[in-house]
Amino acid sequence: MAWIDYGSAGLLALPGCLGQHGAVVNTRILLALVSMSVASFAVAACGSDDKDPPVEQPDPVCGNGLLESGEVCEGASLPEGCDPGTCTVQAGYVCIPEPPEPMDAATGGGTGAEEPPEWSSTCTLLPVCGNGVTEDGEACDDSDTAPGDGCDPSCQIEEGFSCAGEPSVCAACGDGFVDPGEECDAGENLGMTTPGCVDCAVFPGWECFNQPSLCGPECGDGMWFDTTTPGITQGFAEQCDDGNVVSGDGCGADCRIEDGCACDGNPPGISTCECGLTDSTDTGSESGTDTGTSGDSDGSSSGGSSGGSTDTGSGSSTTGQ
Numbered sequence: 001m002a003w004i005d006y007g008s009a010g011l012l013a014l015p016g017c018l019g020q021h022g023a024v025v026n027t028r029i030l031l032a033l034v035s036m037s038v039a040s041f042a043v044a045a046c047g048s049d050d051k052d053p054p055v056e057q058p059d060p061v062c063g064n065g066l067l068e069s070g071e072v073c074e075g076a077s078l079p080e081g082c083d084p085g086t087c088t089v090q091a092g093y094v095c096i097p098e099p100p101e102p103m104d105a106a107t108g109g110g111t112g113a114e115e116p117p118e119w120s121s122t123c124t125l126l127p128v129c130g131n132g133v134t135e136d137g138e139a140c141d142d143s144d145t146a147p148g149d150g151c152d153p154s155c156q157i158e159e160g161f162s163c164a165g166e167p168s169v170c171a172a173c174g175d176g177f178v179d180p181g182e183e184c185d186a187g188e189n190l191g192m193t194t195p196g197c198v199d200c201a202v203f204p205g206w207e208c209f210n211q212p213s214l215c216g217p218e219c220g221d222g223m224w225f226d227t228t229t230p231g232i233t234q235g236f237a238e239q240c241d242d243g244n245v246v247s248g249d250g251c252g253a254d255c256r257i258e259d260g261c262a263c264d265g266n267p268p269g270i271s272t273c274e275c276g277l278t279d280s281t282d283t284g285s286e287s288g289t290d291t292g293t294s295g296d297s298d299g300s301s302s303g304g305s306s307g308g309s310t311d312t313g314s315g316s317s318t319t320g321q
Contacts, residue, residue, distance in 0.1 A: 060116075062087035067119035072099055074119035081123030095123040129155035132167035140168035162200045173200035176212035187212035195231025205268060219255040220245035222270040229267055239263065240271035250275045 060068035062084060065076035073082035073095040081093030089095045100117075127135035132143035138155035140163035145153040150161035150170020157163050163170040164181030171179030176187030184197035196206030196215030205223035208215040216236040217225035222243030225232050240251035240263035247253050250261035250273025257263050261275035 060087065065118055065120065066116040067099055068116040071119075073121035073123060075121050079121055079123040081125065082121055089123065092126050092128065093123045094126055095121045097121070127155070129153065134166055134168060139163070140170065141166065142170060143167040178211050178213065184208035184213035184215065185211065186215075217241070217255070219253070223268045224255075224265050224271045226267045240265070240273060242271045242273055249273060 060071050062071065063075070063078050065074060067074045068087075071087035072089050073079070074087055075082065078084050078087070079095070081090050082088075082095060083090050099119075125135070127137050129138060129141060130143060130145045132141055134141045134155075139157045140151035141155050142149060142151040142163070144151075145155075147153055148158070150158050150163055150172070151168050152158050157170070160173055161170045162173050162179065162181040169180050171177075171181065172189070173182060173185060174187060174189035176185055176190055176192070178185045178200075182200040183202045185200050186192055186194040186197040190212070192212050194208070194213060194215045196203050197208050197213045202208050202215070205218060205221060205225060206215045207218040217223070217229075217232065217238050219238060219241060220243065222241060224241040225236075225238050227234060227237045229237075238255040239257045241255050242249060242251040242263070245253040247258070250258055251263055251271055252258050257273070258275065261273050263271045263273040265271040
């Protein structure tokens with residue numbers, strides 16, 4: 001700050017840019033002070049201390065495939081779930097990959113690049129329990145989130161139920177009725193059980209029929225269930241199971257060993273069969289002798305045939321004169 005003494009008018013304070021280093025303020029400057037305020041004079045004499053305004057960055061262009069400032073998802077072809085106006089993730093969706101952390105100019109931290117990187121997002125719809133559509137992570141969706149109806153509030157099948165369809169229809173397992181979503185129902189709630197039906201689903205190697213379900217080994221699936229298998233009675237036991245229901249290969253279409261064949265294996269594994277292991281041979285012999293008298297003739301005949309049978313005949317006659 002500089003001070004100027006101009007007589008009886010007293011001292012006048014001038015901005016620091018005037019009168020520095022012993023500079024003399026001439027009368028023209030003093031006259032100028034009469035017609036303008038000190039503040040405005042300071043501006044006119046010293047100029048403004050304001051810096052040039054910063055250059056504004058262009059607004060990001062959503063959908064150009066470049067992940068620019070403020071964008072969370074991008075792509076030359078925007079995926080469903082990425083807002084086309086703002087390139088932000090729409091409600092109910094999740095998009096990957098996540099954008100990099102912005103660069104911190106003060107600390108140098110962050111992983112963001114100075115130039116916007118090329119970007120292609122993939123967005124998926126988050127599962128919404130209760131909308132009637134069985135989505136990823138859901139085992140059922142019955143259009144509500146009420147508990148106790150077979151499909152719980154998190155869209156998982158409740159214990160003792162089976163569910164199928166969209167929206168899901170759930171039924172109690174064990175009531176003896178094969179409801180939608182059930183493969184079998186042995187009627188456990190009624191005190192009945194059958195091997196092969198577990199939680200209203202057919203156990204591998206078995207097949208089930210009727211209501212309540214009655215189950216037995218499935219012939220031709222390559223799982224040999226004999227009487228050593230738990231739950232298999234003599235009437236349901238398989239003699240073999242070679243993985244097909246074709247006759248003539250040793251194990252018949254009913255999983256019975258065919259004549260002249262033998263099958264082996266380790267239950268409940270597959271059976272292997274061989275045929276033609278034994279031959280059957282028939283042998284026989286016949287013999288016979290015929291005698292007769294016929295006029296003036298006599299003869300004898302003998303014959304043999306291969307194949308195990310032999311016929312022999314002889315005859316004679318005498319005629320008196």
